[in-house]
Amino acid sequence: MFGMLSMGSSCSFLYINSVLLFTLRSKQVFCETSRYILLYNMLFADTVHMASNLLLYFLASLRIKITYYACGALVLLSVFTITISPLSLAVMSLERYVAVCYPLRHATIFNMRSTGMAIALVWGFSFIHILIRGFMLLYLFTKLSLKQMGDFCSKEAVFFAPMFNDFEEAYASTLFLSIGVVIIASYIGVALVARSVSTDKASARKALQTLLLHLIQLSLILISTFISTILMAIARTVGRLVLMRIYNVCFVCLNILPRCLSALIYGLRDQTIRAIFMQNLCCHLRCSVFLNKNQ
Template sequence: MSNVNSSLINITTEQRYQGTEERVLFSTLTALPCCVFLFLNATMLRSLRSKAVFRQTCRYLLLFNLLLADTMQMMLSQLLHILAVCRITLTYPLCGCLTSLANLMTVISPLTLVIMSLERFVAVCYPLRHASITSMRNTTAAISAIWTLSSLHILTQNLLLVEYPFHQLQSLQMVDFCSMFAMLLWSGSDYYDKFFTTFLFATAGMAVISTYVGVIIAARSASADKALANKARNTVLLHVVQLALSVSATIFIPIIMAIARVVSRLNFVRILNVMYLFFLLLPRCLSSLIYGIRDQTIRPVLLNHLCCHCNVKAV
């Protein structure tokens, strides 16, 4: 992953870069959907803070945490994309700050999905203890643990950068564009990133799938609330899909590296813009759309905010 930028630089073609008109066109095609997605996420976040029932319910607090991470990740991705399109390079310290924050949000999302799946599992399998287990205190502690673990990961990444000989560089100005993988400057950082990413998504995947299986088994028991169990099963299945979309963002770089080896740089840039939209931006917006439409408590509030407080009734 750390060789992404050098791999791209070494691609020699007759025309290395897009023309101004084409760059403006592709930038617009990615910026407009991003603005729409950010508006939807921001409206959803506002909706989740607008009523006490959202602020005092475990699953809505977790949903707010997930949406906040996805929204910040989307904003940072778009910022780095704009800098690359405008051919603006940053210094290593500034790029490190931006990418560290983006990596922090990347870790928070799958961990939050795991807690959300466990909450639905408890609601179905232990309904009498659900209120005590998913109390405000426990939920706040779980969210704090997510942020702490994610921050420790970022701290470890930054400590590994200490080994890189920055003092041998003529300048701290980066030669190529800033990206999350451009800061994996030596093999130790690259190995750690691969290990942690694989471990994180493998563990999160097993946890979410296990809760899905548990909910299915509980739904078939005679004592289970069938309606609640079926709803919880669909919700956990949605979390599986969301986790898969998060994984798609991690395999984005290997895919574009493979494409970069077989196409010209100009065609590569065109493909990259399209893949950026579908692999990085779209998955970050699906949570607000899906939850806003599915949840009967959120839906009228979300529609009301989207329609500027007009009198909108849920269908």
């Protein structure tokens, strides 16, 4: 029952993300505005991460065992997309900071070229991270790559060596601390500018709310990064059945939900997206609750 609820809610979140991805490619304005281009990039990475995690969860639920090589490829895909989301949050926070604090220079700083370069840097940094992990796996899986796994495929089953834990702690701590500083600094900068008489109060207030949601989203992603350590500590005090239920709840709340927050933050709060997003979400049926407000 817990498995079905987890799978059902996860598939619903995956559907919401997929609809917003389609929405962001349905209008020319979304393809030419830096804010929506950055959103599409993060949403694409989140959707791939959700799909790979759902596949791993499905294989584990059906007790399907695969080779170390195939499991390593699936886990690396999942880990690869983990890094993209927090880095994208940092770039999107800077974009909101520039939009509020330097509105006249926003179009110059965040043009199509600079936005593309920022996205390329995000993916390049994530690729270097996953390349290091890939070489570490190749070193360990030289003799195991074609053998069947004794347990179901998971991140913990692949990254079992102590060096992975040390690398994960050092990397995640540095990454999330740096991104947290960027988001907090952007929030403080927007908050200070919001006190100015000449500032658009509504725009500044909305930017502050967005930055605060980004910080919450970053915190959830950080917790999900260390979920293995948390579950190992819980496993010492509870039975296997209770542990599996806790894992199902953590899977949805910490692995899946943070990846859907971007769709909820922008899909429902952004006036430009909301009407089209709700139409697509309801398969073009009239959603009077949301659409009547915009008419």
